[in-house]
Amino acid sequence: DGVPFLTQMPIMPHTTYVYKFPIVQHGTHWYHSHSMLQEQIGMYGAFIMNKRKEWDIPTIPLVISEWTDMKPEEVHRSLKNATDWFAIQKGTTQSYSEAIKSGNFKTKVNNEWKRMTAMDVSDVYYDNFLINGKNQNEQPQFKAGDKVRLRIANGGASDYFWLNYSGGKITVVATDGNDVEPVEVDRLIIATSETYDVVVTIPENKKYEFLVTPEDRTSSASLWLGSGQKVFAAKLDRPKYFAGMKMMNDMMDMQGNMVEMEGMKMQNQVMDMNTVMYPEITGAENPKANNKKTDAPGMQMPNDKSMAGMNMADGNPDMxxxxxxxxxxxxxxxxxxxxxxxxxxxxxxNMNRYVWTLDNKTVSESDKILIKKGENVRIIMFNNSMMRHPMHLHGHDFRVV
Incomplete structure (x- = not known):
C-alpha cells in the first residue's frame, strides 16, 4: 500500500521495489498508481486472491473504467477552472431555450442567480468506457444453463456505474473482497474503487448483454456472454437535469452553502446512500410530454422497447x-x-474550485490520525454537500453500521 510520502517513499523511475507480505485475505481487489494522475491513463489492474478452495464455475475478472483523449493534467485544469466545457461536450448545458421549452425558465434563472455552473451527474466527459480495455467485450464460450462469476472492479477515475444484465437476475456474492450472503437483484451501482463479485446465468443459447452505464448515460460498455442472437439489456433513461437543478437550487443558499431543510436530518438517517438523488430523476423534462411516465426520484423504470430482429430484455416495474x-x-x-x-x-x-477536504482541511494541512493497537474505532461521517464522497480505508476492512 505505497502512497508516496505517506506510507513509503516514491519508487523512482528505472528502479525496483519488492513488496513482501503474508496473504491473509482473499477476494477481488485491484491496484493502481498513486503517482500524479497515472491512474487515469491506465496504470491499474485487477488483483485477485483466491481461496484455497474456490467455486467450481467459470470466473471472469472485469475492470471497468473510462478513457479520455485529453491529457489528465488538462482534465484536472478544466475542473479547477469550473468551465462548462464537459457539459457542452455531453449536450447537457441546460440552455435558456431548453428551459423555456420544458417550462423550467424560473429554475434556470435561479441557477444563474446563484452562479452555479451547469448541473451535471458526472464531472468529466469521456470519449469511451471500457471493460478490460474494450468497449465491447465478447465471451462466446458459454452455453444455456452455464453460470459465470464476474469479479468486477471499478477502476474509473471519477464515474459511478450502473450494472444490469439481459439474462435475468444478478446474484451478488461478495463485495470489496468479502463474501456476503447471496442476494438477487436486477441492477446495482458500483462506486469508484469498489469491487463486487456477482454470478449470472446464461438462460438460452443466445448472446446476453451485461451492460455497464455511467451515471450520466453519455454512453456505455458491454460484456456479451454466450453466442447467437443478441439479447440487449434495458437502457437507462436520460437524467432529468432541470428537475435535478431545481433540487440543487432548493438546497443551496446564495453563497453556495447547504441549506438546513426541514426534515433533512431524518431523511439523511434513512436515505440509501448507495443511490444518488438527482440522476435518478429520469424521463422527459416536460411532464406533459409523456404523462404515462411515473418515475419518482430514486427510482428509474426500464424501457420496454423492441427492435426488429433483436430481443430486448423485458422491463419489470418491481425492479x-x-x-x-x-x-x-x-x-x-x-x-x-x-x-x-x-x-x-x-x-x-468546493465544487467550483474542485477542492475536497475533511473538516475543511486538505490532506497537506492535516496530520496523521494515530490509533493504538487493540482499539475499536467508530468513524462518523457527515456529508452535508450535494456531492458523493466515496470513502475507503487502505489495507483494512470496515463495517457499515
Missing part, C-alpha cells in the same frame, strides 16, 4: 436495486472487547 442494507456477512462480525475511539469528520469541499 430490485442493490443497497448496502441488503448485504450480510455470512459469519459473525462482533468486534473483540477493547477500548473504543470515536472519530468524527465533516466531508467538505
Amino acid at each position: 430490485v436495486t442493490l443497497n448496502y442494507n441488503m448485504l450480510r456477512d455470512p459469519k459473525k462480525t462482533t468486534l473483540p472487547k477493547g477500548p473504543w475511539k470515536e472519530l468524527k469528520f465533516d466531508l467538505t469541499g
Whole structure:
C-alpha cells in the first residue's frame, strides 16, 4: 500500500521495489498508481486472491473504467477552472431555450442567480468506457444453463456505474473482497474503487448483454456472454437535469452553502446512500410530454422497447436495486472487547474550485490520525454537500453500521 510520502517513499523511475507480505485475505481487489494522475491513463489492474478452495464455475475478472483523449493534467485544469466545457461536450448545458421549452425558465434563472455552473451527474466527459480495455467485450464460450462469476472492479477515475444484465437476475456474492450472503437483484451501482463479485446465468443459447452505464448515460460498455442472437439489456433513461437543478437550487443558499431543510436530518438517517438523488430523476423534462411516465426520484423504470430482429430484455416495474442494507456477512462480525475511539469528520469541499477536504482541511494541512493497537474505532461521517464522497480505508476492512 505505497502512497508516496505517506506510507513509503516514491519508487523512482528505472528502479525496483519488492513488496513482501503474508496473504491473509482473499477476494477481488485491484491496484493502481498513486503517482500524479497515472491512474487515469491506465496504470491499474485487477488483483485477485483466491481461496484455497474456490467455486467450481467459470470466473471472469472485469475492470471497468473510462478513457479520455485529453491529457489528465488538462482534465484536472478544466475542473479547477469550473468551465462548462464537459457539459457542452455531453449536450447537457441546460440552455435558456431548453428551459423555456420544458417550462423550467424560473429554475434556470435561479441557477444563474446563484452562479452555479451547469448541473451535471458526472464531472468529466469521456470519449469511451471500457471493460478490460474494450468497449465491447465478447465471451462466446458459454452455453444455456452455464453460470459465470464476474469479479468486477471499478477502476474509473471519477464515474459511478450502473450494472444490469439481459439474462435475468444478478446474484451478488461478495463485495470489496468479502463474501456476503447471496442476494438477487436486477441492477446495482458500483462506486469508484469498489469491487463486487456477482454470478449470472446464461438462460438460452443466445448472446446476453451485461451492460455497464455511467451515471450520466453519455454512453456505455458491454460484456456479451454466450453466442447467437443478441439479447440487449434495458437502457437507462436520460437524467432529468432541470428537475435535478431545481433540487440543487432548493438546497443551496446564495453563497453556495447547504441549506438546513426541514426534515433533512431524518431523511439523511434513512436515505440509501448507495443511490444518488438527482440522476435518478429520469424521463422527459416536460411532464406533459409523456404523462404515462411515473418515475419518482430514486427510482428509474426500464424501457420496454423492441427492435426488429433483436430481443430486448423485458422491463419489470418491481425492479430490485442493490443497497448496502441488503448485504450480510455470512459469519459473525462482533468486534473483540477493547477500548473504543470515536472519530468524527465533516466531508467538505468546493465544487467550483474542485477542492475536497475533511473538516475543511486538505490532506497537506492535516496530520496523521494515530490509533493504538487493540482499539475499536467508530468513524462518523457527515456529508452535508450535494456531492458523493466515496470513502475507503487502505489495507483494512470496515463495517457499515
